[in-house]
Amino acid sequence: MIRAHEVAQVREAEAVLLARLPEGALMARAATGLATALVELLGGAYGRRVVLLVGPGDNGGDALWAGATLARRGAQVWAVPMAERMHPAGLAALLGAGGQVVDPGALGERLEDVRVDVVVDGIVGIGGRPGLREPAPEVLELLAGVPVVAVDVPSGVDVDTGETPGPHVRADLTVTFGTGKPAHLVDPAAAACGQVRLVDLGLDLPEPAVEALTATDVAALLPVPDPQAQKYTRGVVGVRAGSSAYPGAALLCVAGAATGLAGMVRYVGPAAVAERVRQAHPEVVGAGRVQAWCVGSGGDDEAAEALAATLADRVPVVVDADALAHLPESAADLPADASWVLTPHAGELARMLGCRREQVEAAPWRHARQAAQRWQATVLLKGRSTLVVTPDGRTRSSSTGTPWLATAGAGDVLTGLVGALLAAGLSPYDAASVGAWLHGDAATRASAGGPLQAGAVARHVPESVRRLLAGVGESRHE
Incomplete structure (x- = not known):
């Protein structure tokens, strides 16, 4: 550490x-x-x-x-x-x-x-x-x-x-x-x-x-299945993402969730999008009981309804993108046992708090703490150095990754990845911290020093996990 x-x-x-x-x-x-x-x-x-x-x-x-x-x-x-x-x-x-x-x-x-x-x-x-x-x-x-x-x-x-x-x-x-x-x-x-x-x-x-977590810390936090594990005990993560306007967001969010860190992924969304998800990820199933939800990535006009439906389940939730705009004014309007991870970038956080993006970029920690307290949520503020902040002020920073990670859809993959870790039993703070670290490390491997696409990040997460569990985390992340 x-x-x-x-x-x-x-x-x-x-x-x-x-x-x-x-x-x-x-x-x-x-x-x-x-x-x-x-x-x-x-x-x-x-x-x-x-x-x-x-x-x-x-x-x-x-x-x-x-x-x-x-x-x-x-x-x-x-x-x-x-x-x-x-x-x-x-x-x-x-x-x-x-x-x-x-x-x-x-x-x-x-x-x-x-x-x-x-x-x-x-x-x-x-x-x-x-x-x-x-x-x-x-x-x-x-x-x-x-x-x-x-x-x-x-x-x-x-x-x-x-x-x-x-x-x-x-x-x-x-x-x-x-x-x-x-x-x-x-x-x-x-x-x-x-x-x-x-x-x-x-x-x-x-x-x-x-x-800041090191490779050793992340390896110790990973949800490794025991010999008696089966798909339900390893956790089921639900994804409400994508829309007719942004079907790719659903595919990418599901790709992040289906990296093998949880036992099962369920997708709930528009029928046409669900069909594309099944074609790309035949292991993904439909509606049912989950241990955590991801909501909002590419949600467009359906994001408000998706967020409301998600909250009704009273399980931990990762809230991203369009769903962030439909959060209640404060934690006072949320269920008392709500467990949240909010994943804004600087522009989204500025809209949430009613300020300018430049103000968030000049003082990201201050604004992330403000949001964490206001919504009593764990806030994952994406950026060059990603910040994870809890309502009581605990803070982790993660600088794994590469500038090539600034590409469309990368945040959708991160949302699914954090959701899978939540479903597997990690706390919101650990799920967000480990997810950010793995996301950056996988992006570095996928990039190999050059351009990458968001889907490649999801495909390289299993490699990052294998290397961590084998004890070969790279020194640049220590």
């Missing part, structure tokens, strides 16, 4: 650890980890040119100490101050190792005949306010195109919310300390982090604010 903690949680844990360690020991651990990551990125230190952008706090100190290590190993290191003061001990260490301080105003001239290998962003620490102040934006412009390594988080992002309300650094690699932070897992800040590397500091931490 990848865990991310808020600033206050980290600060409290650091204070406890600092009380037991000699002065400077914690910064030494962080700086050593940062220096190691830089050397690995650069393929060595000797002869490399490194620019440190140094703010006044401990992140600036980490950058200075790491820079001193690189300078002792033969790198040319320049520290460019981003504030009036720099960490005194770190600065002394850098200068003692042969590093230099370069005034921001003189940097442009220095760069005319010099190629810089890496920029270290130590401008703002995790306690800083979002946004960047001068001279940082101007200096970053001078260094455009040079790989950036951020210390702890890219400067300028909101660490606790993942929002980016002002100018901020975009890093190729972020080296963080002790634990992940929400900004590493929640967009849009997560998109600015690049690859994230954790340096363990030995912190004793509480429950995280956000977490």
